């Protein structure tokens with residue numbers, strides 16, 4: 001059984017698995033620690049599994065604590081913390097809680113995201129702001145809050161999950177947020193470089209995950225994904241695990257001298273000018 005205890009102030013919670021676990025909640029170990037935002041989602045859970053298999057204690061940070069705890073439990077030696085990336089206080093509390101309980105942060109994967117519906121002129125301003133606040137401002141807050149512990153890590157890694165739309169365009173808020181994440185990553189490259197840390201972006205093509213629910217595709221969802229596959233040189237869309245593999249590569253020892261890169265996991269769709 002997983003043990004779940006309330007965290008400080010915010011009501012956020014960390015749960016840690018016991019099967020195969022190195023200790024109860026709060027035990028700091030020599031194991032490197034990774035935080036995966038949106039870790040309860042399709043990409044995030046696949047990323048968390050990959051990082052855990054590579055030997056990291058993974059903290060699944062998500063607005064949906066129940067789903068995050070379920071993913072942590074399925075992994076075993078993993079934890080879950082509630083974070084709302086649109087809320088500065090929540091980000092501060094979640095990062096502080098991880099540092100207090102685990103003692104270190106070695107890997108930060110900024111994966112959580114939101115995708116609104118609409119195009120230029122008919123994306124609501126509220127949706128525009130919401131998208132930027134989660135996808136870009138939230139990633140910034142996570143980097144800023146985790147900066148000191150990352151600088152203390154002997155092998156810090158920050159990986160942003162962007163999108164191939166940063167090149168091709170799409171919903172204006174989503175595209176701007178994902179282009180912004182690439183810009184943000186350049187700053188993180190410099191901030192971590194002196195202590196040997198890296199920052200890279202994984203930019204996937206479309207994948208049929210719950211993220212797409214908010215895009216208002218309705219009955220045309222299957223048809224849209226058929227068109228995506230048709231327009232992709234490799235003739236299909238990716239699986240979440242193919243995205244996770246790229247993230248795990250950047251987070252792993254073989255990528256120690258690679259920083260400031262954007263790696264598309266899009267089957268070549270990033271080369272298609274329009275869909």
Ligand SMILES: NC(=O)c1ccc[n+]([C@@H]2O[C@H](COP(=O)([O-])OP(=O)(O)OC[C@H]3O[C@@H](n4cnc5c(N)ncnc54)[C@H](O)[C@@H]3O)[C@@H](O)[C@H]2O)c1
Pocket residue numbers: 037038039040041042043044061062063064083084085086111112113114115134161162163164203204205206207208209210211212
């Ligand atoms: N699915 C795609 O087609 C696709 C393509 C390119 C990039 N991406 C990006 O990949 C990332 C993961 O997407 P996914 O497809 O796995 O989606 P998903 O919906 O399965 O997962 C997103 C996760 O983010 C969490 N989340 C949402 N708002 C949050 C908030 N305010 N604070 C904390 N957590 C929050 C959700 O609870 C969810 O667990 C996103 O950044 C997305 O933009 C997805």
